[in-house]
Amino acid sequence: MSNPLRDMEKPDVIFCIGTNMTECHPVAATRLKKAIRNGAKMIVADPRTIDLVGYADVHLPLRVGSDAALLLAMAHVIVREGLVNEGFMRERTTEAEAFLEHVKQWTPEWASTITGVDAALIEEAALLYGRAERGAIYYTLGITEHICGVDNVQSLCNLALLTGNIGREGTGINPMRGQNNIQGAGDVGAIPNNYPGFQPVTDPANQAKFQKAWGRDIDLEKGITKVRALERAGEQIRAMIIDGENTVVTDPDREHCEHALKSLDFLVVCDLFMTETAELAHVVFPATGFAETDGTQTNTERRVQRLRQAVPPPGEAKPDWWIISQIARRMGFQGFDYESAKDVFNELCSLSKTYAGLDWDRIEFGEYQWPVPHEGHPGTPRLHEDGFINGRGIFKLINYRDPAETVDDEYPVWLTTGRRLASYHSRTQTGRSSGIDYLLPEESLEVHPDDLAAWGFQDGDWVDMASRRGSVRIRVSSTTRSPRGTVFSSFSFNDVPVNILTGSGYDPVTDTAELKVCPVRIRPAPIGGDVAAD
């Protein structure tokens, strides 16, 4: 997030797009609700009538995967109505002229044909955001999990640059990070392009720095993404270590993923449970988890906080850092003689530019948000206040692209996936916590009642839902949360492995999977078999 969580109570206009915040980041959503109680207006762009819509002034029910068209048209209206922040554009951006010219052609009427949203509603939303004193954008995977995820994010940046809604209290471009430490995973360099602290591996100066720190030459070339690695499994890639990820269930195109992991010569998995992924491993290590591990994690607002051990782990389970260090030592690698999480974290701080001013003791109370470039620095709750790190904000000329697969006669329904409030990911944890089943006992496919009637189903019927990659059996539930022609399910329940269906394409820049769009066909489930037709 460019801005701190506490800023969520400060905007006068909130623009939420592709974020089901009341279910996926409920505590952050409470702050938006407070802003609304204090008079803020809210635009919600989401194909579904999610709970956030109930608090919104404008709902833009766009067709899944059409975000870029909507955002182009909003920019068009803001430019046409003279709502641009000229001073900000002049002083802090570049490529503005080309962008102003570019958006002239993308009218709300045009966007309406792509998104299915009334042109008048697009106008209304654009005027609302364009006139905001403090406009803040919030998004989640509904923006990024598309073949045009980068385009979508850059389209949001364009809107903020156009209106100067960045670098001030209550504004910003704010991705809500999905997992407790997904921010940290990138921060610490567990990505193919950057060393810890987002220092590019392609920069020879960084190569020299880490050569000196670790005594070994490291490739100047980037590594490959997990998506590519799975594609090359069994060929170039022969062995993998997977730490704490149930790849088989949470990645797209399950069959491809399982096949990839099975074709490895050797797979090591560390986890809390014998997950579907661990079942495929040659060696499985028991890791410590929540309440058992000393360590640190970094939240969506870049806040580094301490995790503390409260109870002993079960049996012989060990912290991940210990397991990985032991493997490294036995592989003959140097520099893995850590005695505590503190040792590891302090080494990270010594090598990271963003954590440079931190150490284990300094984060005792969790008050620092990175970057903290040196000791004594107070941290940076709000990014870009005095300028952009790379100089000027660059307008990007985005064009709308169709999703990798679009609906047709054979697969005529849009499936979009996500999470639900009471369950988390593949339910390895929520599914093993008592009481959660009372709130959410099983998965169902949310379908608009008129679609159910048109397709000849009753609420609660079992159906067979198929994409080009496979099929799952699922019960339908009738709800106007889904628009006509679009159905929704989570990927949490192992008896409804929805990611068998997904995986139609990937963003060409980030390799992020298009998990939010998948054309499907829905037919009556064959009666009989091992599932009672109740």
Add this chain to the structure above:
Amino acid sequence: MSETTGRTIVLDGQEVSFERGETIFQVAERHRKEIPTLCYDERLDPFGGCRLCVVELEGARNPVASCTTKAEPGMRVTTRSGKLEMHRRVLLELVASENREVDVDELSGYASQEMATLVDRYDARTGRFAGRKSGTSRPDDPNPFIKRDYENCISCYRCVRVCAEQEGDYAISVMNRGFETQITTEFGGLLKDSSCTFCGQCVQTCPTGALADLKALRHVEIEEPVEKTRSVCTYCGVGCAVDIMTKGDQVVGIQPAMDGPANEGALCVKGQFAYDFVHHPDRLKTPFVRDDHGRLVPATWDEALDRAASGLLAAVNQHGRHSLYAVASGRAPNEAGFTLQKLVRAGLGTSYIDNCSRA
């Protein structure tokens, strides 16, 4: 000019400054005055319902509620006097008399000891006003998280207000007045059928344990004392600070950290109630290695670490250093991701690593 310039009140004979908009209670709290409250939660709009926080204000005929009275320049305030203490004691006697019990287990919720503590402090266990109990409990609500024991309710409305003001959910409401006052949901139904999200905020703010953490209360019988360890929730990226409550080696509940920098006392149903996977029998307790029959069987650490190291090295030796790939977790701590990326970089000189952020 500073916000406080020229703004002072006299508090128990001492001149103190205040900021624009501060209430007498807030000023007094900053100066460590122990003014009792029951309906007060600093995150919520002041309510002025319990009347325990009354103070004497020079020039006012009757004591005023300090939580709802804004400080104004020149006010002379007395927070403690024989008269005030008597008033507070009688109020506490009355409040306690309405409840089936005053002492509830501390596992009930974060604020659950507030009433009992005050009753003791004011020596108000006199039973002078013994009589009818107010509030009708709902043992029929089968939800596994929130106990609805309204016979212990004092109508402070903290649950109603936290649900509305803090959560924006408006699941809890009040019906009737006076002695018949009843905390309820819309149409008097079950929580599950209301707009309740089971975030547990009502449980944590309740000062009497009328709304209580049913899941934590399963552990009342464990004799060991409750200890709290500050950590961070393991679910989404918001990073809510929590206090993990333990008895011995067992996690018995979670309470939100009221001073958590990201959450300021808030939690959701997962962070509040989905913690007992920690002790689930499915947890892996030993390493496993694949045996000659292709089955995963328990192994010692030595055996498993050697197998892992030699298996990974075999691939590297045969197919080169770019044949090993590492996937880090978005769920594990920073130290996990750091050591894993160091393994491929410092060990093999590659950047063949990623994490779960792309899917």
